[in-house]
Amino acid sequence: MTDAPPPAPPGRHDLPPPALAAEREEGEHLPPLPPTVTTYPLTFTGQAGEYFRLWIVNTALSIVTLGVYLPWARVRQRQYFYGHTWLDGQNFEYNANPVALLRGYLIVGAFFLTYSVTANFDSTLWIAGGIGVLFFGLYPWLVMKSLRFVAASTTYRGLRFRYHGKAGGAYLTYGLANIAALLTGGLALPWAWFMQRRYQVQNAAYGSARASFRGDVGDFYVIGLTGLAVGIGGAVLLAVPVFALLFVLSDLPGLGAGSLSLGVLLALLTAYLAFLALYAVAWQYVRAATLRYVLNRVEVGGVVRTGATFSPWRLTWIGVSNTLAQILTLGLATPWAAVRRTRYIAQGVQVRAIASLDDFAADVTPPESALGEAATELLDINLGF
DSSP states (O other): OOOOOOSOOOOEEEOOOHHHHHHHHHOSSOOOOOOOEEEEEEEEOOOHHHHHHHHHHHHHHHHHTTTTTHHHHHHHHHHHHHHTEEETTEEEEEOOOHHHHHHHHHHHHHHHHHHHHHTTOGGGHHHHHHHHHHHHHHHHHHHHHHHHHHHHTEEETTEEEEEOOOHHHHIIIIIIHHHHHHHTTTTTHHHHHHHHHHHHHHTEEETTEEEEEOOOHHHHHHHHHHHHHHHHHHHHHHHHHHHHHHHHHHHOTTOOHHHHHHHHHHHHHHHHHHHHHHHHHHHHHHHHHHHHHHHTTEEETTTEEEEEOOOHHHHHHHHHHHHHHHHHTTTTTHHHHHHHHHHHHHHTEEEEESSOGGGOOOOOOOOOOSHHHHHHHHTTOOOOO
């Protein structure tokens, strides 16, 4: 996608004060001037109506072809969003090969179909169990392969991104860290998030420039505790009227046992749905806050830093209201929701550089297998971004 670029976002130059520059011209033995920092805002130019036409065609073709078109749909979707994301007058590009994705989809789909069929019969249950164990054993490796494939398929200014993560690091961060979080009843979960984000960022590269992550595990605990407080606080607020309603129902004279049971059932169902909604809100906050935190602590090649100013709470509201809109419209609002969320995030992201973005050098990018990407897509593995 290479639509006309948006009105030039040339970047804002943080130059030294004129007085200081003048003194430097006249004097000697002065310390070197601080580097000139240029701020480049990220811009997203996608439109909901435009993306809806692409989305509805992708959906129709995927249904008609019984899913065979899914890889092409996925590539076209990413090409749209990448192509409408601009930085310093240049847009990003997504160059994945749909045929490579199709091979991965077919392999993962065959395993998933075998699992679904064999899980329904006692005589073949062992096969389903074996596939389940195989999936959990390969999960960290699939995540690593997915990150490599997405990076190798992404281009900016004609230069590809790369991902240098190894299997050992993936098994530490997505295997042992998740097990530790499970065994500690969630106490180690923020540490697992920290390990995973650090693994994702520190192994990424733009050309030959490696990225680094300046985050701290303590901040992930703050984010996790805030999300937990949202969930617990909301649950307490909801529990009070639910229990009050149950108390009133139990004391109503002349209310039959059947009516009372129906009332209790409705109250419990309402409480269950409300708790699910609370969980969704808390999780949306954790995702939004983590995204902003990570973006504020990424450095590339020692000369570029990313920054984010969007509000996690506003992004949480966008996520919740998007979900409601998608439910009420039976999914037809999905394109609008995706464009709305992407536009808000892009408006709050900047890149600060002390060197020209044209100065990055290319690196040799070997071809990457699409198996990991297919697995994360088909099995809905959430990588956190």
